[in-house]
Amino acid sequence: MAKPVTGPSVITRRGVLAAAAGTLLLSACGREDERDAAVTRPTPGHELVIGATLELSGSGAALGVAQERALAISAATLNEKGVAVGNLRRQVRLEVLDNRSDPRLAARQATELGRRDDVHALLGTTLAETAMSVIGAAQKLRLPFVSLAFGDSIAVPLAQRAFIYKVTPDAGDVARRLAQLVAAEGLRRVVLLAETGLHGDSGVRAMTGALRTAEVGLARTVRLPASEGGAAGAAEQAVAAQADGVVVWATAPRSGAAARALREAGHRGELFFDAGAVAEETLESHNLRAVEGSYAVHPSSLGGSTIANSSATGRAHRNLVSEYIRRHGAYSGFAPYASDALLLITTAARLADSVDRGRLRAYLQNQVTDGMAGMYSFTPIRHSGMERHSLGVYRVDGGVWNRLS
Structure with a gap:
């Protein structure tokens, strides 16, 4: 059983942020309520157009498909009344493109969307490499881009x-929580198995410092090589170190493949995952024996929303979960990132009246x-807005993620 992970007060920090969010959104909601009397449905011919480049096929499909599903549900909910922008109520139109997990294709899609006058913002990419390829085009064309990728x-x-x-x-926030968990479990030495690429690079930097601070060797x-067949060799190297546990820093499906390879190589100790591992694929039948009893650090949406049930966002979250299950059979804890990106863009449009x-x-x-x-807190000097206190610790018990703290 995991021991409680100590740290700064969640309630105090989250309460301050929630109050700020309430003040900010109250003004937007107040203006929207005033408009409801005059405009009760989307204004014909007026849209808020958001492009989305997603990994619907290829190596990132395990995460990209969940984003497309969440976007469809959240956009449909928004469009029941539309988004109040100035004196209009705009319909949200999503233009979702499959980048096939190819950075060059993602960059080309971002350029094509950005050159269109009718596209107002861009979201997407669940892989760091595709996100990085989009950045140059978005910056050059001055197109707001909200990324769903880790890195x-x-x-x-x-x-x-x-x-x-x-x-x-x-990565630093996830690594700090993982290192605290490892220390609380009484482990003295761990191996870090990190995927090749930008996400793995961030994990290596962050975990090295976090483990040192937690006094864990x-x-x-x-x-972990990018190729599917490379997990076995990496797992053998990890097991040869004879450590107490292994931290796997990789996105699905590579995280599940790494867990299987580690067990097949003889690792019987504990496994820890970063947030990128949390997808339906990780808990599929071919992975379950390997990941049972393992831990992950992930935002609180995995174990149910921590937001007030009576709030608009709370209602939207309940709708997303129930509709996602109705349409697809099981809910993905990774899915809300796309819905939140859509929320951030539409809220910006409401507040800007433009x-x-x-x-x-x-x-x-x-x-x-x-x-x-x-919780998200963006500022002019911080464009990575997820607050660290939104993270929770989870363990796989009986084939499902259960929140521990």
Whole structure:
């Protein structure tokens, strides 16, 4: 049983942010209520157009498909009344493109969307490599882009990311929570098995420092190759270090493949995952024996929303979960990132009274919002807005993620 993980007060920090979010959103909601009397349905011919480049096939499909499903549900809910922007109520139109997990294709899609006058913002990409390829086009065309990918380099350096935002948690916050968990479990030495690429690079930097702070030894760092057949060799190297546990820093489906390879190589100790592992694929039947009893750090949406049930966001989260299950049979804890990106963009449009790209950017970077996955606090000097206190610790018991703290 995991011991409680100590840290700064969640209630105090979250309460302050929630109050700020309430103040910010209250003004928007107040204006919207006033408009309801005059405009009760979307204004014909007026739209808020949001492009989405997603990994619907290829190596990132395990995460990208969940985003497409969540977007469809959240957009349909928004369009029941439309989005109040100025004196109009706009219909949200999503233009979803499959980038096939190919960075070059993702960049081309972002360029094509950005050159169109009728596209107001862009969201998407669940892989760090596709996100990085989109950044250049979004910046050049001054198109606000909200990324769903893991990787700290997506949102920094700020001088080159004026139009770029990220909704996933920072590697440092996830690593700090994982290291605290490892220490609380009494482990003295662990191996870090990190995927090759930008997300793995962020994990190696963050976990190295976090383990040192937690006074846990890092026995070895092993990189997990991008190829599906490379997991076995990496797992053998990890097991050879004879550590107490292994931290797997990889997105699905590579995280599940790594867990299977580790068990087949003889690892009987504990397994820990970063947030990128949380997808339906990780808990599929071919992975269950390997991941049973393992731990993950992930935003609170995985174990149910922490937001007030009576709030608009709480109602939207309940609708997303129930409709997602109705349509697809099981709910993905990763799904709310896309819904939150959509929420952030539409809230920016409401607050700005405009769909102008520059004004959307200005209101994105001054937004505090309680989303479905967690709390976001964006500022002009911080475009990676997920608050660290939105993270929770989970364990796989009986084939499902259960929240421990």
